[in-house]
Amino acid sequence: MAEDHFSLSKDSFSIKSVKKSPLVLRMIVLVFSMVCGVYICSICLKQVGTQSAAGFLNVKLVDRPCPEPAVEPWEIPYLHYPKPKTFSRYSIVYYTLEVQPFHYCTEFFYMICVFRAECSCNPVRYFAILSMQRSGSGWFETLLNNHTNISSNGEIFSVKIRRSNVSTIFQTLDQIYNLDWLSSASKNECTAAVGLKWMLNQGLMQHHVEIVDYFKMHGVSAIFLFRRNLLRRMISVLANSYDRDNKLLNGTHKSHVHSPHEAEILASYKPSINTTLLIKDLKQVQDTTTRALESFKSTRHIVLYYEDIVKNRTKLVDLLEFLKVPYRDLKSRQVKIHKGSLSSQIDNWDDVQKALNGTEYWSFLQDYRK
Ligand SMILES: *[C@@H]1O[C@H](CO)[C@@H](O)[C@H](O)[C@H]1NC(C)=O
Ligand SMILES: *[C@@H]1O[C@H](CO)[C@@H](O)[C@H](O)[C@H]1NC(C)=O
Ligand SMILES: *[C@@H]1O[C@H](CO)[C@@H](O)[C@H](O)[C@H]1NC(C)=O
Ligand SMILES: *[C@@H]1O[C@H](CO)[C@@H](O)[C@H](O)[C@H]1NC(C)=O
Ligand SMILES: *[C@@H]1O[C@H](CO)[C@@H](O)[C@H](O)[C@H]1NC(C)=O
Ligand SMILES: *[C@@H]1O[C@H](CO)[C@@H](O)[C@H](O)[C@H]1NC(C)=O
Ligand SMILES: *[C@@H]1O[C@H](CO)[C@@H](O)[C@H](O)[C@H]1NC(C)=O
Secondary structure: OOOOOOOOOHHHOOOHHHHOOHHHHHHHHHHHHHHHHHHHHHHHHHHHOOOHHHHHOOOEEOOOOOOOOOOOHHHHHHOEOOOOOOHHHEEEEEOOOOOOOOOEEEEOOOEEEEEEOOOOOOOEEEEEEEEOOOOOHHHHHHHHHOOOOEEEOOOHHHOHHHHOOHHHHHHHHHHHHOOOOOOOOOOOOOOOEEEEEEEHHHHHOOOHHHHHHHHHHHOEEEEEEEOOOHHHHHHHHHHHHHHHHHOOEOOEOOOOEOOHHHHHHHHOOOOOOOHHHHHHHHHHHHHHHHHHHHHOOOOOEEEEEHHHHHHOHHHHHHHHHHHOOOOOOOOOOOEOOOOOOHHHOOOOHHHHHHHHOOOOOOHHHHOOOO
8 A cells, every 4th residue: 555645844834823822722623633533534435445435525636637658659549547436546645735646636624635656647558368268367367467567357257247248347347447446466556557357258259249349449458368279278177177076185176276286186187088079179169269369350459379378488578568568577376287298187098089080189189298
């Protein structure tokens, strides 16, 4: 939380003239304690983050224009200066003559101004990571959140009610992009890129026409994250769903782990793949991917593959450049669960080999790299 500045200059009120009258002195003490009360109250409200704080303090919006950012003209629609309704990103300061780019001001005994601490003139870019389950997007998101200027708020639309219709989807997006969504990813620093992780089957494809319009209107950039080897993805899906029922790690289901030991336990389960459905399932995933790319091709987007980033972390340079944030070496504490050759991860390896023999998916079996 940003430090609250508290500057009370000594000559704010004149002591000399007051000394003569004890009544006036008492009044001053009373008034002063009122001001303190209001101050403390405003801090409480700020922490609760209620919108009513704005009404209570009779907060007025005072917009000081920010200096023109040095960007290419095409980028302008992608730059935003959110004014969160929740006060979390704002500091309440007693008005001083410093020229601060403040946003909300109120007059009481002193003028109380609230502004986005230090960063109100840092433009914010909006993004959405569009992916499918078990494609490394959890790991990818922890990498992004390791950047001081990026906040990715997780799989927001895994909660059904938020995706019940287009209006709830837009409401949720508005809240996220206005920096009003408080999650562990919310940064106190200057957020330069804010977004979420969104699976294709979480209302995204169902409402893609409206969502594409929203992305274009609000300047949201799409980051596609897919997996090249769909067979490996399938193993991860099967193993994850097995673990949901069997909870291999001391009775807790985990989709992501932070130690090689845990990864080994989860990887000890070798799924058996139904070869009757194999080709159809792989094709279905491939078609979904193609449809998503086709539907969102008119938005500003980048396509990344999990395997490429695992092999060469420097691939993230392209992403940081896409989001226009300064380069950082990004780290995740997550450990990969399934490593090594595919043959050691599938129970009915021979059947799978036979099923894929001569198909376009044969190459999935060839990749023995990690
Ligand atoms: C990024 O990861 C490193 C190593 O785990 C950690 O020390 C650092 O605090 C992280 N930074 C952020 C902003 O999360
Ligand atoms: C959208 O869904 C929400 C929550 O389920 C509901 O309250 C609202 O009436 C719905 N709006 C429309 C336009 O269907
Ligand atoms: C990133 O965050 C740092 C520290 O909070 C801040 O000084 C810097 O201006 C931010 N960068 C951008 C591009 O917003
Ligand atoms: C879980 O089990 C492992 C051994 O499989 C043990 O080392 C670890 O301490 C246990 N953790 C908890 C939280 O019980
Ligand atoms: C594979 O799936 C098909 C269709 O759902 C089913 O009929 C068949 O029994 C399954 N095979 C195995 C080995 O589970
Ligand atoms: C890793 O990716 C970067 C950026 O795309 C590229 O410049 C570099 O040559 C790659 N390194 C290797 C070893 O492939
Ligand atoms: C693939 O099929 C061909 C004939 O269609 C056969 O000769 C070959 O041994 C098969 N490969 C495997 C790995 O099953």
